[in-house]
Amino acid sequence: MTYTVGHYLAERLTQIGLKHHFAVAGDYNLVLLDQLIEQGGTKQIYDCNELNCSFAAEGYARANGAAAAVITFSVGAISAMNGLGGAYAENLPILVISGAPNSNDHGSGHVLHHTIGTTEYSYQMEMAKHVTCAAESITSAETAPAKIDHVIRTMLREKKPAYLEIACNISAAPCVRPGPVSSLHAHPRPDEASLKAALDESLGFLTKANKVAILVGTKLRAAEALKETIELADKLGCPVTVMAAAKSYFPETHPGFRGVYWGDVSSPGAQEIIEGADAVICLAPVWNDYSSGGWKSIVRGEKVLEVDPDRVTVNGKTFDGFRLKEFVKALTEKAPKKSAALTGAYKPVMLPKADPAKPLSNDEMTRQINELVDGNTTLFAETGDSWFNAVRMHLPEGAKVETEMQWGHIGWSVPSMFGNATASPERKHVLMVGDGSFQLTAQEVAQMVRYELPVIIFLVNNHGYVIEIAIHDGPYNYIQNWDYAALMQCFNQGVPGEESGKYGLGLHATTGAELAEAIAKAKKNTRGPTLIECKLDRTDCTKTLVEWGKAVAAANSRKPQSV
Numbered sequence: 001m002t003y004t005v006g007h008y009l010a011e012r013l014t015q016i017g018l019k020h021h022f023a024v025a026g027d028y029n030l031v032l033l034d035q036l037i038e039q040g041g042t043k044q045i046y047d048c049n050e051l052n053c054s055f056a057a058e059g060y061a062r063a064n065g066a067a068a069a070v071i072t073f074s075v076g077a078i079s080a081m082n083g084l085g086g087a088y089a090e091n092l093p094i095l096v097i098s099g100a101p102n103s104n105d106h107g108s109g110h111v112l113h114h115t116i117g118t119t120e121y122s123y124q125m126e127m128a129k130h131v132t133c134a135a136e137s138i139t140s141a142e143t144a145p146a147k148i149d150h151v152i153r154t155m156l157r158e159k160k161p162a163y164l165e166i167a168c169n170i171s172a173a174p175c176v177r178p179g180p181v182s183s184l185h186a187h188p189r190p191d192e193a194s195l196k197a198a199l200d201e202s203l204g205f206l207t208k209a210n211k212v213a214i215l216v217g218t219k220l221r222a223a224e225a226l227k228e229t230i231e232l233a234d235k236l237g238c239p240v241t242v243m244a245a246a247k248s249y250f251p252e253t254h255p256g257f258r259g260v261y262w263g264d265v266s267s268p269g270a271q272e273i274i275e276g277a278d279a280v281i282c283l284a285p286v287w288n289d290y291s292s293g294g295w296k297s298i299v300r301g302e303k304v305l306e307v308d309p310d311r312v313t314v315n316g317k318t319f320d321g322f323r324l325k326e327f328v329k330a331l332t333e334k335a336p337k338k339s340a341a342l343t344g345a346y347k348p349v350m351l352p353k354a355d356p357a358k359p360l361s362n363d364e365m366t367r368q369i370n371e372l373v374d375g376n377t378t379l380f381a382e383t384g385d386s387w388f389n390a391v392r393m394h395l396p397e398g399a400k401v402e403t404e405m406q407w408g409h410i411g412w413s414v415p416s417m418f419g420n421a422t423a424s425p426e427r428k429h430v431l432m433v434g435d436g437s438f439q440l441t442a443q444e445v446a447q448m449v450r451y452e453l454p455v456i457i458f459l460v461n462n463h464g465y466v467i468e469i470a471i472h473d474g475p476y477n478y479i480q481n482w483d484y485a486a487l488m489q490c491f492n493q494g495v496p497g498e499e500s501g502k503y504g505l506g507l508h509a510t511t512g513a514e515l516a517e518a519i520a521k522a523k524k525n526t527r528g529p530t531l532i533e534c535k536l537d538r539t540d541c542t543k544t545l546v547e548w549g550k551a552v553a554a555a556n557s558r559k560p561q562s563v
C-alpha cells in the first residue's frame with residue numbers, strides 16, 4: 001500500500017491520542033476519508049451536519065485533549081467555522097480539516113461547485129485564520145508533513161483550534177512517514193529568572209496578607225493545572241471558590257471548597273469570602289460581561305495575584321516566560337500556611353423534595369438530576385437556565401460539568417455531548433438543555449441512537465427562550481412547541497436489516513413522580529439515549545437567572561459615550 005498524505009495525517013492524529021475523528025462526507029473530502037479509514041488508527045464517526053461535526057469534535061476534545069473533524073469545502077467548512085469559533089473561545093485544540101479544490105484549479109480561472117462562484121478559493125482560508133491559532137493549505141505532497149505538523153503542534157501548545165485544507169487530488173499522493181510524536185509536544189523551557197522574580201514578589205504579597213482565598217478560573221483546565229491547584233490549596237489551607245465556567249475544576253468535597261463566585265449571584269458565602277479577602281489568588285480567570293454579571297464583579301487590582309496561562313501580575317508588576325503550571329508548582333513549594341479565611345464548613349444548597357404528585361418544578365427537576373450525578377458523571381449544561389441549575393448543584397468527587405459560557409452557542413451541548421460520550425464511553429453522560437437550544441441541533445440525537453450511546457437528556461420544555469425573556473423580552477423569544485419525546489420514535493428507525501440504531505427512548509415528565517419513574521427507566525436503557533421531556537412553567541426559573549439577567553440587560557443598554 002502506498003503511504004500517502006492522508007495516511008501521514010491519520011498517523012499524526014493517532015499519535016496525539018485520538019481514537020476517533022468526526023466527519024461529514026463531501027466530494028472534496030471523499031478520497032481523504034478513504035485514507036483515514038485505510039490507515040485505521042482512528043474510527044470515523046459521522047454527524048448529521050458540519051455544525052454538529054465541529055461541536056462533536058469540541059466535545060471530544062473536552063474529554064480527550066484534542067480532536068479532529070473532516071468536512072467538505074465551503075458549504076461544509078463555513079458551517080464548521082462556528083465550532084472553530086467555539087473551540088477558540090473555550091480553549092480547546094480541535095483540528096478542522098477541509099477537503100479543497102484540485103491543486104490544478106488554483107489560478108485556472110475555473111468556477112467550481114460549492115464555492116461562492118468566483119475563481120478565487122482562498123476566502124475560506126482567510127476566514128479560518130481569524131478563528132484558529134494555525135491554518136495551512138496543502139496543495140503538494142512535498143510540503144504536507146511540515147504543514148500538518150505545524151498546525152497540530154501549535155494547537156496542542158496554544159490549546160486553541162487549528163485549520164487544514166487539503167486539495168482533493170493530494171490526499172492520496174505518496175508521502176514520507178512521520179517521526180516520533182514527541183516533537184509535536186515540545187514546550188519552551190521556562191525563563192528561570194522571570195519565574196523566580198514572580199515567585200519572590202508573590203510570596204511577599206502572600207506573607208503580608210491575612211485573609212487569603214483562591215478563585216479558580218475558566219482557563220485552568222486548558223492550563224493543565226487542576227492537580228497543582230489542589231496541592232496549592234492544601235499548602236495554603238485557604239478557602240477556594242470557582243468561577244461559574246470552572247464548575248467542577250476543583251473538588252467540591254475538598255475541605256477548602258466554598259462554592260461558586262459569580263458576584264451577586266454567587267453561592268451563599270462565596271461572595272463574602274472573595275470580596276472580604278485581602279489577597280485573592282485568581283487562577284486563569286476570564287472576566288467577560290457574563291462572568292462579571294454585567295461588569296459589576298471583576299476581581300482585579302492590588303489585592304489580587306492574577307496567574308494567567310502565561311503571565312503573573314501582582315503588586316503592580318507583571319512577569320512572563322513560564323507556564324501557569326510551573327508557577328503554581330513553584331509557589332506551592334514555598335507558600336506559607338494562610339487559613340484565617342477558612343471558617344466554618346461549606347453548606348451546599350439542598351433543594352427540598354417536592355410533593356411527587358404536584359406539577360414538576362425547576363427546583364424538583366434540578367434536585368432529581370443532582371441526585372443522578374455521581375463521581376463518574378459528566379454533566380453538560382446548555383446555555384440558558386441550565387447554567388444556573390448546574391452551578392447550584394453540589395458535586396461528588398470525580399463529577400465533571402461542561403458548559404460553553406464564553407461562546408454560548410445554543411444547541412452546542414447536543415453534539416458536544418455526543419463527541420464527549422464518544423471519547424469517554426466509560427463515563428455516564430447527562431445533559432440539561434432547553435427547548436430553544438435543542439431546536440438548533442436536535443438531529444444529532446439520531447447519531448446517539450445510531451452509535452447506541454446510553455446518554456440521558458433532560459429536555460427542559462419551558463416554552464421559549466427564558467434566559468432571553470429575563471434579559472429583554474419580546475415576541476422573538478417564543479418558539480414553536482414540539483413533542484420532543486416523540487422524536488425518538490422518528491430516530492429509532494435504524495438501518496433496514498440491521499439490529500442496531502433502534503434503542504432511543506423518549507419520555508414525558510409533568511410531575512416529580514413521573515420524572516423519578518423516567519429516570520429509573522433511563523438508567524436501564526443501556527443501548528441508546530433517553531430523552532426526558534420535562535414540562536415546566538415558563539415563569540419557573542432560578543432566581544439567580546432573573547437577577548443576573550437584569551444586570552446583563554443593564555450592561556447591554558448602556559448609552560453611547562457622549563463625545
Ligand SMILES: C/C(NCc1cnc(C)nc1N)=C(/S)[C@H](O)COP(=O)(O)OP(=O)(O)O
Nearest residue numbers: 384385409410434435436437465466467468
Ligand atoms: C436564544 C438564546 N440566545 C441567543 C442565541 C441565538 N443563536 C445562537 C446560535 N446562540 C445564542 N446564544 C437563548 S440563551 C435562549 O434563551 C435559549 O433558550 P432555551 O434553550 O430554551 O433555554 P432557557 O429557556 O433556559 O433560556
